[in-house]
Amino acid sequence: xxxxxxxxxxxxxxxxxxxxxxxxxxxxxxxxxxxxxxxxxxxxxxxxxxxxxxxxxxxxxxxxxxxxxxxxxxxxxxxxxxxxxxxxxxxxxxxxxxxxxxxxxxxxxxxxxxxxxxxxxxxxxxxxxxxxxxxxxxxxxxxxxxxxxxxxxxxxxxxxxxxxxxxxxxxxxxxxxxxxxxxxxxxxxxxxxxxxxxxxxxxxxxxxxxxxxxxxxxxxxxxxxxxxxxxxxxxxxxxxxxxxxxxxxxxxxxxxxxxxxxxxxxxxxxxxxxxxxxxxxxxxxxxxxxxxxxxxxxxxxxxxxxxxxxxxxxxxxxxxxxxxxxxxxxxxxxxxxxxxxxxxxxxxxxxxxxxxxxxxxxxxxxxxxxxxxxxxxxxxxxxxxxxxxxxxxxxxxxxxxxxxxxxxxxxxxxxxxxxxxxxxxxxxxxxxxxxxxxxxxx
Numbered sequence: 256x257x258x259x260x261x262x263x264x265x266x267x268x269x270x271x272x273x274x275x276x277x278x279x280x281x282x283x284x285x286x287x288x289x290x291x292x293x294x295x296x297x298x299x300x301x302x303x304x305x306x307x308x309x310x311x312x313x314x315x316x317x318x319x320x321x322x323x324x325x326x327x328x329x330x331x332x333x334x335x336x337x338x339x340x341x342x343x344x345x346x347x348x349x350x351x352x353x354x355x356x357x358x359x360x361x362x363x364x365x366x367x368x369x370x371x372x373x374x375x376x377x378x379x380x381x382x383x384x385x386x387x388x389x390x391x392x393x394x395x396x397x398x399x400x401x402x403x404x405x406x407x408x409x410x411x412x413x414x415x416x417x418x419x420x421x422x423x424x425x426x427x428x429x430x431x432x433x434x435x436x437x438x439x440x441x442x443x444x445x446x447x448x449x450x451x452x453x454x455x456x457x458x459x460x461x462x463x464x465x466x467x468x469x470x471x472x473x474x475x476x477x478x479x480x481x482x483x484x485x486x487x488x489x490x491x492x493x494x495x496x497x498x499x500x501x502x503x504x505x506x507x508x509x510x511x512x513x514x515x516x517x518x519x520x521x522x523x524x525x526x527x528x529x530x531x532x533x534x535x536x537x538x539x540x541x542x543x544x545x546x547x548x549x550x551x552x553x554x555x556x557x558x559x560x561x562x563x564x565x566x567x568x569x570x571x572x573x574x575x576x577x578x579x580x581x582x583x584x585x586x587x588x589x590x591x592x593x594x595x596x597x598x599x600x601x602x603x604x605x606x607x608x609x610x611x612x613x614x615x616x617x618x619x620x621x622x623x624x625x626x627x628x629x630x631x632x633x634x635x636x637x638x639x640x641x642x643x644x645x646x647x648x649x650x651x652x653x654x655x656x657x658x659x660x661x662x663x664x665x666x667x668x669x670x671x672x673x674x675x676x677x678x679x680x681x682x683x684x685x686x687x688x689x690x691x692x693x694x695x696x697x
Contacts (some may be wrong), residue, residue: 263695277538280474283479284542288485295486305482312476315469316548318464323551327569328461332438333452336396347425349569351578351671353616355518359510359581359667360615363589364608366506371501372590373597400429429646431573461595473539473552480542484654496652499594506586507659511537513646515670522677523684531688532560533669540665544657550576563676571675575668580631582660582667585615588635589647595641598633607639614638 262291271279291302335512438455441448530537536553543549550573558568589611596603614635632646643692676682 276474277477277535279462281538281542283483284299284478284481287478288482291486293483295551301658302483302486305479305486309476309481309483310479312469313481313545315472315476316543316551317545319469320547321430323457323460323466324430324556324573325437326455326462326552327456327573328431328434329438329441329452330459330670331566331569332442333455336478340679344571344675347673347675347678348574351577351674355514355667355671356432356579356581356616357595357612358514359506359585359663360516360589360616362506362509363586364593364611365499365592366509367590370498370502370505371593371597372496372502373594373599386519400433404589406664420564431577442586460473466548466555467469470552470555473535477539477542478619484542484658487654495650496545499590499649500652500656502590503656504659506590507582507663510586511666512662515666518674519686522674523688524673524677525688528686529561529670529673532556534664535560536669537662537664541658541662543643543653544661544666546576546580546661546664549661550627553665557672561669561673562685563672564681565680567676567681568672571670571672576670579668579671580660582663583657584631585654586663587660588615588632591632591646592635592641594637594649595636595646598637599642605638609637611635 287301287305291298295302305422436453441451444451519529521528528543533556536549536556540546540549546553553576554568554572557563557572558565563571592611593603615631632649636642636646673682673686677686
């Protein structure tokens with residue numbers, strides 16, 4: 256009897272990695288954006304499509320943020336009820352927020368001093384006053400919920416005039432306060448409150464499942480967002496403020512690729528593995544220009560890819576998304592304040608430098624309820640007594656700078672939970688260095 260050997264199984268098609276998919280999306284987005292900007296009259300439909308794809312992706316991400324933050328905080332409070340060092344974790348997290356912000360603002364002050372971006376700056380566009388000005392009372396106002404859903408309305412007037420537009424959004428800081436109140440109340444209720452905590456835990460898992468579906472669309476959303484940015488702003492706007500833009504991006508690069516790796520190495524953590532796990536969120540922050548819009552991915556990568564415990568990560572990451580902004584609230588206002596002083600020929604003294612550092616370290620919390628680097632910049636300028644018109648000089652290239660600022664914001668929002676989790680034994684071993692120590696350049 257003749258025996259036949261089974262035919263060899265057909266090799267499975269090689270699947271493109273998620274990172275490669277996002278990279279392809281970025282390349283496609285830049286190419287399509289360049290086409291739309293080069294031939295604007297012939298590619299109106301292309302520009303519209305890119306904007307529709309990018310804005311729809313951000314809308315999906317933002318839709319997940321409110322239920323994600325609320326359920327995550329309530330569920331984490333429930334889990335933290337059995338942990339004795341909960342208050343210490345919160346204080347240590349805030350302390351590391353301040354330490355890393357101080358390091359970032361030091362880099363900004365050093366670059367602003369030595370590069371002198373405001374000397375002989377050629378401003379080709381007229382200065383415009385910013386529409387929103389920061390204030391120290393914004394933090395306290397932002398802490399107090401106006402309603403049980405954290406809803407808030409804002410009104411804006413188009414730059415070219417026209418009717419005012421009113422939009423309704425969620426204040427994430429208020430959502431966190433509401434979530435903390437609900438979680439603590441459920442704990443205080445004892446047995447009766449367990450059903451509330453169990454429901455929050457189940458709802459949190461449900462939101463994370465939806466989140467994974469949205470994350471799968473990141474390559475497409477990246478193409479739309481980056482294409483829209485290139486088509487709308489291009490890179491020619493950097494010409495008139497090239498020295499300032501270069502100083503900002505050099506500062507962002509030093510913090511992201513030197514300061515952060517040094518902190519990781521000092522804690523015995525793998526630099527390469529951290530960036531491999533954090534890169535999807537950093538990349539999305541760069542193209543979306545929104546820490547809150549990136550929050551779902553930031554939390555997903557901090558817990559799932561970097562190994563921070565779910566109980567701690569669900570608390571620390573949303574907190575960082577509202578109060579931890581090394582790019583917008585530390586590097587940028589430091590360099591920008593020196594730029595404004597140099598542009599107007601004003602002399603700053605050591606006490607002024609100390610004031611910039613103090614405002615930058617505390618300012619991200621003070622402006623948590625009012626997002627945007629312009630708010631932080633006007634707060635810094637008003638504290639120093641510098642001309643507020645100086646903020647208007649920088650508005651022309653703000654969207655281009657905001658991409659790098661947000662990327663660093665997101666990286667810092669992941670770094671601090673990793674460092675604290677490492678110190679408190681809440682980090683699994685995947686980031687631990689093995690063998691010979693890695694170089695900082697890894």
